[in-house]
Amino acid sequence: IIMTNELKGKVNYSVNGNIAILEVDNPPVNPLSSGVRAGLAEFIEKANSDDSIKGIILTGAGRSFIAGADISEFGQSSDGPDLHSALKDIEYSKKPVLAAINGTALGGGLETALVCNYRMGTNKAVVGLPEVNLGLLPGAGGTQRLPRLVGPSQALKMMLSGAPLSAKKALDQGILDAISENSLIEDAVAFLQEKIDLKEHPKVRDKNEKVLEARGSENVLAEAKALAAKIRKGQFAPGQIIACVEAAINEDDFDVGLKKESEYFLECLMNPQREAMIHIFFGERAATKISDIPKDTPLMEINAAGIVGSGTMGGGIAMNLANAGIPVLVLDQDEKNLERGMGVIEKNYQMMVDRGRMTQDQKEIVMGLITPTLSYDDLADVDIVVEAVYENLELKQEIFKTLDEVTSDNAILASNTSGLDIDALASVTKRPGKVVGTHFFSPANVMRLLEVVRGKDSSDETMATVMSLGKKIGKAAVVSLNAPGFIGNRMLAGYTYQANMLLLEGALPNQIDNALESFGMSMGPFRMMDLVGLDLGWRARKLANLETPLVNKISAELCERDRFGQKNSKGFYNYSEGSRAPNPAPENEEIYKEVSEKNNIQRREISDQEIIDRCILGLVNEGARILEEGVAQRSGDMDIVYINGYGFPIWRGGPMFYANQLGLKEVIKKMDVFSELDNEFWKPAPLLQKLADQSGNFGEAPPAEERAELLSFKQANMGGV
Numbered sequence: 001i002i003m004t005n006e007l008k009g010k011v012n013y014s015v016n017g018n019i020a021i022l023e024v025d026n027p028p029v030n031p032l033s034s035g036v037r038a039g040l041a042e043f044i045e046k047a048n049s050d051d052s053i054k055g056i057i058l059t060g061a062g063r064s065f066i067a068g069a070d071i072s073e074f075g076q077s078s079d080g081p082d083l084h085s086a087l088k089d090i091e092y093s094k095k096p097v098l099a100a101i102n103g104t105a106l107g108g109g110l111e112t113a114l115v116c117n118y119r120m121g122t123n124k125a126v127v128g129l130p131e132v133n134l135g136l137l138p139g140a141g142g143t144q145r146l147p148r149l150v151g152p153s154q155a156l157k158m159m160l161s162g163a164p165l166s167a168k169k170a171l172d173q174g175i176l177d178a179i180s181e182n183s184l185i186e187d188a189v190a191f192l193q194e195k196i197d198l199k200e201h202p203k204v205r206d207k208n209e210k211v212l213e214a215r216g217s218e219n220v221l222a223e224a225k226a227l228a229a230k231i232r233k234g235q236f237a238p239g240q241i242i243a244c245v246e247a248a249i250n251e252d253d254f255d256v257g258l259k260k261e262s263e264y265f266l267e268c269l270m271n272p273q274r275e276a277m278i279h280i281f282f283g284e285r286a287a288t289k290i291s292d293i294p295k296d297t298p299l300m301e302i303n304a305a306g307i308v309g310s311g312t313m314g315g316g317i318a319m320n321l322a323n324a325g326i327p328v329l330v331l332d333q334d335e336k337n338l339e340r341g342m343g344v345i346e347k348n349y350q351m352m353v354d355r356g357r358m359t360q361d362q363k364e365i366v367m368g369l370i371t372p373t374l375s376y377d378d379l380a381d382v383d384i385v386v387e388a389v390y391e392n393l394e395l396k397q398e399i400f401k402t403l404d405e406v407t408s409d410n411a412i413l414a415s416n417t418s419g420l421d422i423d424a425l426a427s428v429t430k431r432p433g434k435v436v437g438t439h440f441f442s443p444a445n446v447m448r449l450l451e452v453v454r455g456k457d458s459s460d461e462t463m464a465t466v467m468s469l470g471k472k473i474g475k476a477a478v479v480s481l482n483a484p485g486f487i488g489n490r491m492l493a494g495y496t497y498q499a500n501m502l503l504l505e506g507a508l509p510n511q512i513d514n515a516l517e518s519f520g521m522s523m524g525p526f527r528m529m530d531l532v533g534l535d536l537g538w539r540a541r542k543l544a545n546l547e548t549p550l551v552n553k554i555s556a557e558l559c560e561r562d563r564f565g566q567k568n569s570k571g572f573y574n575y576s577e578g579s580r581a582p583n584p585a586p587e588n589e590e591i592y593k594e595v596s597e598k599n600n601i602q603r604r605e606i607s608d609q610e611i612i613d614r615c616i617l618g619l620v621n622e623g624a625r626i627l628e629e630g631v632a633q634r635s636g637d638m639d640i641v642y643i644n645g646y647g648f649p650i651w652r653g654g655p656m657f658y659a660n661q662l663g664l665k666e667v668i669k670k671m672d673v674f675s676e677l678d679n680e681f682w683k684p685a686p687l688l689q690k691l692a693d694q695s696g697n698f699g700e701a702p703p704a705e706e707r708a709e710l711l712s713f714k715q716a717n718m719g720g721v
C-alpha cells in the first residue's frame with residue numbers, strides 16, 4: 001500500500017496471521033520524512049482498530065531500520081504529522097509493538113524503537129543517538145528513555161560521543177531484548193506471539209530504577225561535563241544533552257522531562273552551530289561526487305593493495321586498508337626500515353587493544369592482512385599501489401617506472417605526495433589514466449581527510465574507484481585538481497603567513513595560539529610549527545643558498561640558536577623532557593624584538609580579534625581563488641578539508657561556511673582595513689568580490705565546469721603567498 005504521493009517516504013502495511021507488519025520504506029536509509037510519519041500514524045491506528053490483529057511489528061525496508069529524523073527538513077517547514085504525535089500513537093498502542101531492527105537505528109530511529117514495547121535486532125543491527133554530530137540532541141524522547149534503559153552514565157556516553165553500538169553490545173546493555181540469528185520477521189513474530197496474551201506490556205518510560213539510582217549523586221553529571229569538555233570543546237548541544245539527562249534523573253514526572261527535552265532541542269535547532277554541522281553532514285556526502293563523472297561509472301574491485309615505503313605514512317595507510325579487510329603488502333627496500341615499520345604498526349594496534357578499542361583477535365586478523373616485502377615482484381597482483389616515500393620527484397618517478405613494469409596493467413598507481421606534480425609522475429608510466437594522488441594526513445590511521453588529486457589524464461574509472469575506496473576505509477575524501485599545494489596546504493600557507501606576520505608586528509606566539517584556539521582551532525599555529533619542526537624550511541633554504549623571506553625571519557633566527565621545536569625541546573615554546581606541553585619561552589621575546597627592529601617593523605599591541613580575522617580570512621581569500629580556478633569543485637569541499645585535516649572547528653562549518661555566515665560583504669570590509677598593512681596579500685579574489693557584490697555566498701559560485709580554467713600544475717598561482 002502506498003501512503004501518499006505528496007509526502008516523502010511511505011510505510012508498507014501487511015498482515016502475517018494475527019500480526020500487522022509496518023515496514024518503513026524511504027530509500028536509501030529510511031529517515032522519518034513526512035510520508036513516513038503519516039504512514040506510522042495511519043497504520044498504527046489501522047492495526048489497533050482491526051480486531052483480528054493482536055500485535056504489531058515495525059521494521060525497515062532495505063539496509064536500514066530508520067536513520068533518524070529527515071535531516072534535510074531541519075530549518076524548513078514540513079508537512080505531515082509531527083514525530084512526537086506519531087511516536088505517542090506507537091507508545092500508547094493498545095496492541096503490543098515490537099521493533100524488528102534490520103539495520104541502522106539511529107537518532108529518531110532508535111527513539112522510535114524506544115517507544116515500542118519490545119526490540120529485536122539482527123546481528124547486523126546498529127543502534128545509536130548521533131544527533132550531537134549535527135549540533136542537536138535526541139529530541140524525540142531519547143534523552144529521557146535511553147537513561148531509563150541503560151542508566152544515565154552509559155546513556156550520556158552514547159549521546160555525547162554519538163558513537164553507535166553493535167547488536168551484541170546493544171543486547172548486553174539492555175537496549176535490545178533479543179537478537180535474531182535467522183529470519184528477523186519470523187523470529188519477531190514468534191517472539192511477539194509469546195507476549196500477546198500478557199495483560200501489560202513494558203514501556204521504557206515506566207522503568208525508573210536506573211534514573212532513581214543516580215538521583216542525588218553529582219558524579220554522573222560531573223563526569224559527563226568532563227567528557228564533553230574533552231571531546232566536544234566549544235559545542236552547544238552537549239550542555240543541552242546533559243541538562244536533559246539531569247531532568248530525566250530529577251523530575252518525577254516523565255512528561256516534564258520530555259517537555260524540557262523539547263525546549264532544549266529547539267534551542268539547539270535555532271543555534272547557528274546546528275546549521276554549520278548539518279552543512280558538514282551533507283557537504284561530506286557531496287564531496288564524494290565528481291560533477292563531470294557519471295554516477296554509474298563502473299568501479300574497479302580493490303581486493304589487494306600495495307604500499308611503497310614503510311615509514312609513518314606508509315604504515316598508517318596500510319592500517320587503513322587492513323582495517324577495511326583489504327590485504328596489503330608493505331614494501332621497503334631497506335630491511336631494517338621494513339622491520340621498524342612493521343613494529344610501529346604492531347605497536348599502534350597493541351595500543352588500541354590496551355585501550356579496549358580492539359580485541360586481541362581483531363588485532364591478529366588485521367595484522368594477518370599486512371605482509372612486509374622487500375621485492376617489487378610481489379606487487380604483481382595488487383589492484384592499487386600507494387607510494388609513500390619522502391618528497392623527491394626523481395625518486396618517485398623511479399618508483400612509478402618500476403611499478404608500471406611490475407604491476408598488472410589494470411592496477412591503479414597512487415602517490416601520497418603532499419605537493420608534487422601528479423602529471424609528472426603519470427608521464428613516466430604507460431598508464432597515465434591509472435595515476436592519481438592520494439594525499440593522506442598524518443597520522444594516516446587517525447586523520448579522516450583524504451585529498452584525491454586528479455591529474456590531467458586520471459580516468460573516470462580511476463577517480464570513481466579511489467573515491468569509493470576512500471569511503472570504504474572511512475575517510476572524508478575530497479577531490480583536488482593537480483595544482484601546487486592542492487587544496488589544504490595551499491590555504492594553510494595564507495594562514496601561517498598571517499600568523500608569522502602577526503608575530504613580527506608585536507603579538508606573541510602564546511597570544512596568537514590562544515586566540516585561535518579559543519576560536520576553536522584544535523591547535524594554534526605556533527604549537528603546530530613546533531610540532532612539525534622549525535628547521536625544515538631553514539635547512540632547505542640554506543642548502544639552496546636562498547635568502548630568508550621576511551615572514552620566516554623569526555623562525556630562522558630561532559633555528560640559528562638551535563631552537564628547532566619539540567624535537568629538541570625548544571622552539572617557539574619550551575618543553576620539559578618527555579612532555580609535549582608547551583611552556584612560554586620568555587627568552588625568545590628579545591629575539592622577536594630584535595628581528596622586528598632590524599626589519600623596520602614597529603611592534604604594537606594586537607587584539608585577539610585582529611589575530612582571528614587575519615588568520616581565518618587569509619584562509620578564506622585563498623579558498624576563493626582555489627574555487628575560482630576550479631582546483632576545488634565546491635566551497636563545501638574546502639570546509640571538509642579544513643575540518644578533517646587541519647583542526648578547524650566543525651561547529652563553525654569550515655572556513656568558507658564561516659565566511660558565508662559572516663557575510664561576504666563584511667569579509668571584504670575587514671580585508672579592506674588590513675590592506676593598509678599588506679595591499680598585495682589582501683587583494684580580494686575576484687570571485688569573492690563578485691559574490692560579495694551580488695550579496696551571494698560561496699555556495700552560489702558557478703559550477704566547476706564554468707569556473708575552471710583547468711590550470712596546469714605550473715600555471716596555477718599561489719595567490720601571492
Ligand code: 3H9
Nearest residue numbers: 029031067068069070071072106107108130138139140285
Ligand atoms: C534526529 O534523528 C533528530 C531526532 O532526535 C529528533 C527529531 C525531533 N535524513 O551516509 P550515506 C541520506 S537527527 C536525510 O551515504 P551510508 C544521505 O544524505 C538524525 N537524509 O549512506 C545520502 O544522500 P545522497 C540522526 C539522510 O550507507 C543517503 O541518505 N541520524 C539521512 O554510508 C545515503 O547516506 C543521523 O544522524 C537522514 N537522517 O550510511 C544518521 N541519513 O545519496 C545520519 C542519510 O543524496 N545518517 N541520508 O548523498 C548516517 O549516519 C548514515 O547515512 C547511515 C548510512 C549510517 C544511516
